[in-house]
Amino acid sequence: MKKLLTPFLLLSLLLLSACGSSSAKQEGNTTPSDNNKSESTTITYQSENGPIEVPANPQRVIVISSFAGNVMSLGVNLVGVDSWAKQNPRFEELKDVAEVSDESLEKIIELDPDLIIGLSTINNIDKLKEIAPTVTYTYDRVDYLTQHLEIGKLLNKEKEAAAWVEDFKKRAAALGEDIKAKIGADATVSVIENYNKQLYVYGNNWGRGTEILYQEMKLNMPEKVKESALEPGYYALSTEVLPEYAGDYIVLSKSSETDNSFQDTETYKNVPAVKNNHVFEANMNEFYFNDPLTLDFQLEFFKKSFLGN
Template sequence: MLKKLLPSLFALVLVLSACGSNSNNNGSSKESEKKDESTTITYQSENGPVEVPANPKRIVVLSFSFSGNVLALGGNIVGIDAWSKANPRFEQGLKNAEVVTEDNLEKIIELEPDLIIGLSSIKDIDRLKEIAPTITYTYGKNDYLTQHIEIGKLLNKEKEATDWVNNFKKEAQAAGEEIKAKIGADATVSVIENQEKQLYVFGNNFARGTEILYQEMKLNMPEKVKQDALKPGFFAISPEVLSDYAGDYVIFSKNADGDTSFQQTETYKNIPAVKNNRVFEVDAKEFYFNDPLTLEYQLEFFKKAFLGK
């Protein structure tokens, strides 16, 4: 599923070719490597053109919105935010990354980044720019797939990012047709999450799989969710009114360290989706984001939950 694996024969040819090049012209190869490291491209950021490395080697990502995009495109992240570091889906890719914030300027300097990425709301942007080229994005200015293509442009991998987006949309939309055929065209789906003692429902663009369910699969949102959560993106509710927001199917993005006592109440147990075993629980920490790595995981989960695949 959407995993780009090179055929072994092709990979072997590349390795042998590289080895031959090194043995026949080692000095030239080293010069080329140095040249690659110093080559830059001009990235058209939302604040104007910025010169960035054509092949960044040490990237600091200060906002969790972009960590998975960078990882999906093969970027080497040396500094990362705490939320991304805690995501089990990113564990392998971030095992050597240090947790940093924009307040840790000295620590960021020690990491010797050649590129820094964050939201436009981060502090000390001018000081960060003195450390390395710093690119910021305004949250929500780009939709979730356009944002991935923008990161692709920044990392000089626009084609790879665009190809992924096109393939993902096709696969998600095809799965959506299968799901609608199985659960019925009028069936509703809601996404809820618990945070400490509060419950939330989500609109169609606040991660947690909402982009897939509502934008790509075109599944139906309960009217109360549409009324209260669609425009702001999320809406806080109490357990007592959860039944008003629960669809025929419910995706429960569950924080195990939060308050889940509401699940033991009769009010909850009497919700039709609960009684019909149509509540699909997921680990919230794995479902928070809407980057390619998370989206692929979410799509596989939905296919299994709704279709048994």
């Protein structure tokens, strides 16, 4: 009887062993690029300041400045963001996320982040590094789309970031052709903002939709704007000289909480773009950034504004 049972027992043990081995292999195949990553797994990110170990699947990210929309667009959880992101009415999912700054170190410690992201100009970087891996970026060191790819690499979601960039460029270029067909290839566009009782005109890389209008759609910037704002990114101007910087079309970024009395002046009313009803007003708090969520919103805004659909 024992001789008859032995082969069956051996066969059963072999099958169990094989199943266990297969299961172990499947569990052990998890790499930093997989979606189901272990929280303890890390990757090495090549930051502008050198290699840094960061979580392969960050769960509690804090953005000190600028990049909240990039992180949200990639589906990564935020536990703390800067005041500018909190003020954006389109970022409703940040309603219950804590507001932090580079000075609120105790609050940041309480939030227990596993990754901190910000601009290279923030304060207390060394102290922040003691709390969690901290990665900073110098604004405009790379173009805005490359910046999103870098955020994608940092969050181990480079494929997702690259797919969005490719799709966005196609959509923006196609819309640009439609707009130029309607307004004319030689028409000029200015992006102007009224911030804190001061008017600013923007170049091609300072948010407010400038990247879309000038870089992707290749619409024309007035010569005066090129001279003053293209290199520094923005230029302050008075109402009196506004006509010199106004294009055939104006994208006006403003807030209802700001004094907009300049729009009641004869100087403003006599600007050709104003008289021709070619001024498209945008909510300043929605229009600041150049992250994917904001860029998609801006693209839709320009479609409705220029084409009426």
